[in-house]
Amino acid sequence: MNESLGKPIDRVDGRLKVTGGATYAAEYKIKNLAYGAPVLSTITKGRVKNIDIQQAEKMPGVIGVMTSENCMMLHTPSGSDPGSGKFAEKDLLPLQNDRVLYGGQYIAVVVAETAEQAEQAAATIKVTYDEQKPVVGFEANFSTAYQPGSGLGGAKTQEKRGDADAAMQSAAFTTDETYTTPVYSHNAMEPHATIAEWNGDKLTVYDATQSVMGVQGLLSNILGIPKENTQVYALYIGGGFGSKGFTWANTLLAPMAAKQFNRPVKIELKRQQVFSAAGRRTQTQQKIGLGAGVDGKLTSIKHDTISETSFVDEFVETAGVATSMIYSSPNVEVKHSLVRLNRGTPCPMRAPGESVGMYALEVAMDEMANKLKMDPVQFRITNHSDMDEQKKKxxxxxxxxxxxxxGAEAIGWSNRSAEPGMTKQGNLLVGYGVATATYPANRSASSAKATLFADGHAEILCGTQDIGTGTYTVMTQVAADAFGLPVDQVKVKLGDSSYPKGAQSGGSQVSASVGPPIRAAALGAVSKVVKMAIADEKSPLYGKKEEDIVVNSGRIQFKDHSNTSESFTDVLRRKGLDKVEAQAKTNVSTRQQQDAAPAPDGSPEAKIEAESKTNAAVQADEKTDRKDYVFHSFGAQFAKVLVDPDLGTIRVEKIASVMDIGTVMNLKTATNQIMGGILFGMGMALMEETKYDPNNGRIVTRDLAQYLVPVHADIPEIDVQFIEKPDPFISPIGARGIGEIGVTGMAAAIANAIYNATGKRVRDLPITPDKLIA
Amino acid sequence: MEEKDKENNGSSGGTTRRQFLGQVGLAGAGLQLAPLLAKATGILPDNEALPIEPITVNIMINGSQKTLTIDTRVTLLDALREKLMMTGTKKGCDHGQCGACTVLVDGRRINSCLHLAAMCEGSEVTTIEGLAKGDDLHPMQAAFLKHDGFQCGYCTPGQICSAVGLVKEGRAKTDAEIRELMSGNICRCGAYQNILAAIKEVQNA
Incomplete structure (x- = not known):
């Protein structure tokens, strides 16, 4: 058998990426392409009174200016079909009226022959407004907080077991503190970009998206064109981190302008525009109350989160969602409420919910361990949950x-002094911190197509995408093993909406979702070849039973008799076939709320479902009884920091992360993913913050000189380890997604290490030197 | 420094300082600086669409001579991406803060978004597309691939060009020095530790 899964092979798309050959959304060579330059609102609330486009229209190269006065009307997305993608701001389809509900909202798009001409013309456009008083300031508007509906994937926003208040009153030890996190911006290196080209009533869109299928569904829905006339490509995506998971206005404005001016149009956002018009993480205030007995056992956990959303959509950062399952406690109460502000709409950002929620909970755990005079690692082990006590699974x-x-061993935990501020390295204070990491292991329905060619190579088509996570690579490994071929004989194709529907790149679900149907489709294709051989008198395998046939390096053979064998190629050539195809859909969801309704009759999806009924791998996978289980990844994250006591500067010296994520599909890409999560968490803890002007509510930190992210010089030594034990229930592959969990414990581990170094507890992220020496 | 270069180039190209700053400022590359300059000097016309005379520049790109007739406002980055369709060089921020657009000009690593194409007359430019020799990757490209020095790949061409420039400079002796001198190249995916390993391997080869 070929076994490439688990091996640390180089990325299959790596060569293209290191030579500049990978093509991102804005980079397609389109004949007659015109350039769109957006004009964004300079007020935070009000109405557009007038847009003076006269001068712009007369400027050299300008083709036209698209505004609410002259643009096409859009259809409101129905939003009922979860597979059709999510438009980020459902009540603010672009340019449909004169309302301004946040600063940096689209007002117009200038289209010209060159980008320079479009931008200069855009700068001449004069917009007059009827300005209204915006709702600005997070804390200032707490009085308007309301209880939202459900969170992402139908997550409950209010959870309760036992009586947390009563238990708190009788607890031997209690902590009750407030933690705050600022707005964060994803800042994927590739700014959002869309190219749209119409050919009659057929639309082709090249988009920077985490979901080609979602964009196809939305464009079809909002522009009112059939899905089959809507082709979306995203072959390479320059990072997303959630910002390209929901669809933003740029994806609509490009086809709108292309239609209006009868030219292919490219809209590529400027870095500054990305901050307001393409998502962010919400601001939070979290109150955490913990009660514990003298034995160190938690008796009560309260987690009350206020976050904010816009006036045009509701996004809930479910910060408390992990709190109900991560530790054992008879009494738990989790609440979420929302305030609305005149800001662009928040959206998922790497580990939505857990990233900020686990920060607050895990710092609170450190505070309690301190009160109990218990080692923080021991305190967590004491309160380990053997089951999800909320869902009782x-x-x-x-x-x-x-x-x-x-993790404790890797970081040198035994060197940690329980008393803060006691350890020094030269002039610097040394501190160690720990936090638990967790993220749900999501899996959703996905499909794939496998083709074995007579020349001996094979191909997989799947309508998911690789946003940098390594999907091309690990899926090549999965497929190669199922085909019984070496990886260089297998080509995985993604990022094309004409392929069978694959999962969105979000919620750490891609590997768990598309791996099983890719494997099943490949096994299905092999099975078809085997069936041909055993029914063919000319085959050495004639008359054998299918279950007695094994595949190895492109050959099918009778059990252990390698002499009784032939190649795929032999079978197909004898039959005069140039290829054999198989499709598979695995209709498995780890989220009970998600509706797994069958595809409509006659649809391509229905055809795949029908074929899947005879696919042994799909049937075995779907038959696995999952209803008694909940699916989560876990990890322990440790930080060692050095703090200058005079200047308050913080240097993270080392990070150790040990992750329990099921099967490791590729050690190289998996380690890289976790390292990326760690640095996201480090940015969150120490430097990142999107600041709003307290008076006019506009974003102040709109570039990478003011919104700081970790750079080379900030990077500590990072030790990433995996447990490497397969999850027996999630799928036959046993792998849970890992895109997000790396963030979840990191901010708290660093915050706790800073406390251990200094004895100062800063409960307001980011922990900057000014707060530390204040 | 940057402004001074632009000014010199603008004058020699036959454009007045006043026109040039107006054009550059509005083109976006100098978006933040332009209004301040305009206010200070009173040079920015209020309601005047300036005629843009295209100019011709000769640039040696990856060993091949290119003659471009372009708008004076076109940055080297946009000349590569939009005029020559050499999209290997990436646009991450368009104003010198992320390093994704790093190329080598006359052997020196620069942010091509802060460099006007018009300033490159007679220059030799090496981009990511010019590093490999046929199918043989440049040692730095091979090392990035081997050490997984990227994820999404968008900052990668800039990281690699910057790393090639760094090794040539010969200044970085320690890990900390490599890190410091590579800090103009942001990797949001966080592959820094692997990038460091790749650079060290090439440096020690």
Whole structure:
């Protein structure tokens, strides 16, 4: 058998990426392409009174100016079909009226022959407004907080078991503190970009998106064109981190302008525009109350989160969603409420919910360990949850205790002084911190097509995409093993909406979702070849049973008799076939709320479902009983920091992360993913913050000189380890997604290390030197 | 420094300082600086669409001579991406803060978004597309691939060009020095540790 899964092979798209050959959304060579330059609102609330486009229209190269006065009307997305993508601002389809509901909102798009001409013309446009008093300031508007509906994937926003208040009153030890996190901006290196080209009533869109299928569904829905006339490509995406998960106005404005001016149009956002018009993480205030007995056992957990959303959509950062399952406690109460502000709409950002929620909870855990005079690692082990006590279900697999042990060893936990401020390295204070990491292991329905060619190579088509996570690579490994071929004989194609529907790149779900149908489709294609051989008198395998046939390096053979064998190529050539195809859909969801309705009759999806009924791998996978389990990944994250006591500057010296994420599909890409998550968490803890002007509500930190992200010079030594035990229930592959969990414990681990170094508890992120020496 | 270069180039190209600053300022590359300059000097016309005379520049790009007739406002980055369709060089911020557009001009690493194409007359430019020799990757490209020095790949061409420039400069001796001197190249995916490993391997080869 070929076994490439688990091997640290180089990225299959790596060569293209290191030679500049990978093509991102804005980089397609389109004949007669025109350039669109957006004009954004300079007020935060009001109405557009007038847009003076006269001068712009007369400027050299200008083709036209698209405004609410002259643009096409759009259809409101129905929003009922979860597979059709999510438009980020459902009540603010672009340019449909004169309302301004946040600063940096689209007002117009200038289209010209060159980008320079479009931008200069855009700068001459004079917009007059009827300005109204905006709702600005987070804390100032707490009095308007309301209880939202459900969160992402139908997550409950209010959870309760036992009586947390009563338990708090009788607890031997209590902590009750407030933690705040600012607005964060994803800042994927590739700014959002869309190219749209119409050919009659057919639309082709090249988009920077985490969901080609979602964009196809939305464009069809909002522009009112059939899905089959809507082709979306995203072959390479320059990072997303959630910002390209929901669809933003640029994806609509390009086809609108292309239609209006009868030219292919490209809209590529400026870095500054990305801050207001393409998503962000919400601001939060979280109150955490913990009660514990003298034995160190938690008796009560309260987690009350206020976050904010816009006036044009509701996004809930479910910060407390992990709180109900991560530790054992008879009494838990989790609440979320929202205030509305005149800001652009927040959206998922790497580990939505857990990233900020686990920060607050895990700092609170550190505070309680301190009160109990208990080692923080021991305190967590003491309160380890053996099952999800809220849902009353078992975890599909969980090796968190081993994560703590290995992580403690890796960071040198035994060198930590329980008393803060006691350890010095030269002039610098040394501190160690720990936090638990967790993220749900999501899996959703996905499909794929496999083709075995007579020349011996194979191909997979799947309508998911690789946003940098390594999907091309790990899926090549999955497919190669199923085909029984070496990886260089397998080509995985993604990022094309004409392929069978694959999962959105979000919620750490791609590997768990598309791996099984890719594997099943490949096995299905092999099975077709085997069936041909055993029914063919000319085959050495004639008359054998299918279950007695194994595949190895492009050959099918009778069990252990390698002499009784022939190649795929032999079978197909004898039959006069140039290829054999198989499609598979695995209709498995780890989120009970998600509706797994069958595809409409006659649709391509229905054809795949029908074929899947005879696919043994799909049937075995779908038959696995999952209803008694909840699916989560776990990890333990440790930080060692050095703090200058005079200047308050913080240097993270080392990070150790031990992750329990099921099967490791590729050690190289998996380690890289976790490192990326760690640095996202480090940015969150120490430097990142999107600031708003307290008077006019506009974003102040609109570039990478003011919104700081970790750079080379900030990077500590990073030790990433994995438990490497397959999840027996999630899929036959046993892998849970890992895109997000790396962030979840990191900010708290660093915050706790800073406390251990200095004895100062800063409960307001980011922890900047000014707060530390204040 | 940057402004001074532009000014000199603008004058020699036959454009007045006043026109040039107006054009550059509005083109976006100098978007933040232009209003301040305009206010200070009173040079920015209020309601005047300036005629843009295209100019011709000769640039040696990856060993091949290119003659471009372009708008004076076109940055080297946009000349590469939009005029020559050499999209290997990436646009991450368009104003010198992220390093994704790093190329080598006369052997020196620069942000091509802060460099006007018009300033490159007679220059030798090396981009990511010019590093490999046929199918043989440049050692730095091979090292990035081997050490997984990227994820999404968008900052990668800039990181690699910057790393090639860094090794040539010969200044960085320690890990900390490499990190410091590579800090103009942001990787949001966070592959920094692997990039460091790749650079060290090439440096020590």
């Amino acid at each position: 078992q975890f599909s697999s969980k090796y968190l205790k081993e994560c703590y042990q290995r």
